[in-house]
Each structure stands twice: as structure tokens, then as C-alpha cells.
Amino acid sequence: MSETTLRHTVHTARPVLTMKPHAKFQLRGWHTLRRYLSPVVLLLIWQIACSTGLLSTRLVASPTQIISTGWSLIHDGTLPVNLGVSLLRAVSGLSIALVAGIGLALIAGLSRTGEDIVDAPLQIMRTLPVLALVPLFILWFGIGETPKILLVALGSTFPVYLNLHKGIRSIDPKLLEMARTLGLSRGQTIRDVILPGALPDLLIGVRFAVGISWLMLVVAEQVNADSGIGHMMMDAEDFLRTDIILVGLFIYGLLGLVSDQIVRMLENRLLAWRPAQHRKGQPV
């Protein structure tokens, strides 16, 4: 568990906003300014280096070049089409992962027999680097959508399963005892005690899963694909178009950021019962 988690933390970690909603406006303005100052300066230096020829555009395109390329990619429809394809793959894979991960975790978490059957194979499989399956997947499923979606699904099933399983298993036994003295049925106990108690862990798993799904997608689309952001980038490589590659990179970054934000919003919504100091980010 910890291994997977640690390994994947890297992909989901991002700077946490530390602004307080009630901070004085001036203070907030200054913080915002400071936060964006250094990236802006870096961008300027980058632009100047490119314009003066210090940096060859064969290695890195200039920021203005990237922006105008991005703009034209949007206009001629290349970017929207490829983005749509990539998004569809990610969403399909992630949905499969959620269904499979949650289903398996419920089986393993709620019954001893289920645990014996499900847990051991999954623990073994999770130690395999999923990306090493790419050649096998191509052999089995060819180069259509299936191998890409399955790769995303497989990679992101594990964090969902592992975290939810852990969450179910680590429910406070005192609460379970209380449920018994209150005369709750098994079904009521699962609905009112076990599932809500495991929800925080499930959401952590989902966050890792989202991060991993992008990673899987990048690899799947760059190895063999005729559409998608990854394919767009690989295509650009053949023509030394660093500007297109950087646009793709930027899009991946943006996707990661937005999806992580969505999960955070979900956390704040669903875990409103946690006192504010336990929650990260801004109060709802």
C-alpha cells in the first residue's frame, strides 16, 4: 500500500493554496502578486533567451510561439479533437477503475472469504509495473482504443482498491460495537457506519487514481496511437515542432490540475462533517 501511495504521491502533489478567505485584502493581494511574480519573470527570461537566439527553437519554442501555436491548433480543430479523444479515454478508463476498485474493495473488505480470494492476487499484481504490460496489451488488444482504456483502468484500479480496502478494515471497532448495541442490521451497519467511515480513504484513492490515469494515458498515446494529445506530441517530434510538444505538455499539466481540483471539491462536499482544521484547502 504505502509503496504505491508513495510512488504516486509525486504525480498528484501540487502546491496547496494557503490563502485564507478572511485575510485582509491587501495582504492577499501581496501574496498573490508574490506567488505569480517568479513564474512571470522566468517566462520573460525564457522569451528573451529565445528571441536573442541564445536558446535554439529546435530545442525549445518561445512562449509567444507556443501561445500562437496553441491558438492555431485550437482554431484548426486539431487540439479540440485530440483533447476530446484523450479525455474520453481517461474518463472511460477511470470509470472502469472506479467500478472495479470499489467492487473488489467491498468484496474484500466486507467478507473474510472475499478477502482471501481477492486480496492476495491484487497485492501481487500491484507490485508489477503496469507500464511493463504495454507490449503485452498491444499483442492482445491491437492498437485500437481498448488497450489504452484498459491500461488507464488497470493502473488506477489499484489505488482505489487499496485505499478503500484499508478504509473499510480500519473502521473504529468501537463504532461497530456501538452499532451492535443499537441493534443495527448488517445492511444498516454497512450503509451508516462502514461506508461513510471509509469514504475519506476512498477519496484519497480516487485522487491517486486520477493522477495515475494521466500518466498511463501519456504512455499509451505515445507508444501507439493515431489520435490524442500524446499522439499529437509524437507527431510533432517528427517535424521538430517543439512548440506543439510544449502545447501538449501544457495541456497535460492543465488536465492534471483541473481533475485534482475536482476531486478536492468533492472531498470538501462529501466530508463536510470533518472540522475545518482537518480539511485541506478552503472551507466550503
Next chain:
Amino acid sequence: MNAISQPPANIIPAEHNSGAVTVQGLTRRFSNGPPVLDRLDLTIAPGEFVALLGRSGSGKSTLLRTLSGLDPVTEGHVSRPRDVAVVFQESRLLPWKRVWQNIILGQTGGKAGRERAGEVLEEVGLGHRGDAWPLTLSGGESQRAALARALVREPAFLMLDEPFAALDALTRLRMQQLVAGLWTRHRCAVLLVTHDVDEALLLADRAVVLESGRIRTDLPIPLDRPRRHDDPRFGHLRSILLDALGVHDDD
């Protein structure tokens, strides 16, 4: 009113003996060690308030867990009313349900549930916190909520396992007053586990001391209510109980 917990098969519902709690020859041991409860006998009349004292590790919680049906009866007989409720040292509220939802958890209340929860919360002085999340309650408030959750089930037999042990002295006094008041109104049988001799004297009809797996001391407390902490008649009873607990305060 629905049942709190169907008594486990080996606990006999006490309809035939008018709701009294009877324990006969109850023996309980953990993994072949010496018995924690050793042929223990105890009777609690309907509406009677009994305080259970004993050194740490003497088996008070074990007895309570058996009575509440959490632990099995392997040797001996236990009969008790069908509707029971337990309050533990920690409130054990579900953090993800609002206080009022915790109160009526497992009750088939329907729309009236909310109202019913409100009434009981009012009774324990927590009417204004019904919509709060449990993690935002103070220790005393949590225990009040736990009491309300027990009361809403209208138990014939209420078990309290050191319910105020984690509270500060002042809050504990308030809670004792509250329990005294609630008991006068509801008149259910109560078994209160406590380490506090004064608490026992203040609240109970009878104080029993558990020692080496049995009730070794069974002391009636024939004082009329309401009782006060500084009642001079406590002195004698207090020294008997402290004696039974192996504490001698006069040397």
C-alpha cells in the same frame, strides 16, 4: 418502541420476571486464563439504580459487555429486559451523521424521528446542538448526546460504563445531576460502572463491589433524594466502600 437489540440466544428475555436483571453463576475467562468473572450472581430490580465498583481490571466492563450482549454467555445464566441501552466512556457518535441523526440511529421513526430527537436533546440540555456535527461537540456535550441516544430508546435497563470518567470535575458534577434527574423521570433500571465512590453514593440505591470475579460487597444506600455531595451521612458508607476497594483513608 422497537427493540434495541434482540438479546443473543443465550440471554433469556426477562418478560416473565417483570423486567428484572438476573445474573446467575456467570463465569467468563479469556483464553484459558484465570476467570475474570467467577460464578457471579447479581440481581437488579426494575427501576433500581445500582453502582458497580471495583479495581481496575476486576471485570466491570466485562460484566457490562456480557449484559449488553456484546460478549457471549458461555457459563451461567443471564436474563434481562429486551430493551437495553449502553453509554460508554467515549460517546461513540458517528462523526458523519449530525447529532440528531445519531440520536435516532437505527430507530424506525420516519418523519417523527427528527422531532423525537429534538425532544430528548432538549431533555439533556443539548437542544441547540441538534444540527451540529459530532466532532464539533465538547466532551461533556458528546456524553449528553450519548445519553440522549440511550434515552430515546426508552430502555428498561440502562448500562453506563464510566460515562463521565473523561470529563473535568465540574462537568462531571453537572452530568451526575443530569443523570439523577433523568432517572427520576424515566425510572429504568441502571447499572453504572464507576471508580468514583462519591458518584456511587450520590446516585445509586445500591453499590456493589466486584472483586476476584464476584460481588463481594453489596451495600444499600438508604438515603433519600435529592442527595448532596457534602451529605454528612456519606462518611460511613464511603469508608465501607473504600475499605472494600482496598483503600484505607483513615491511616
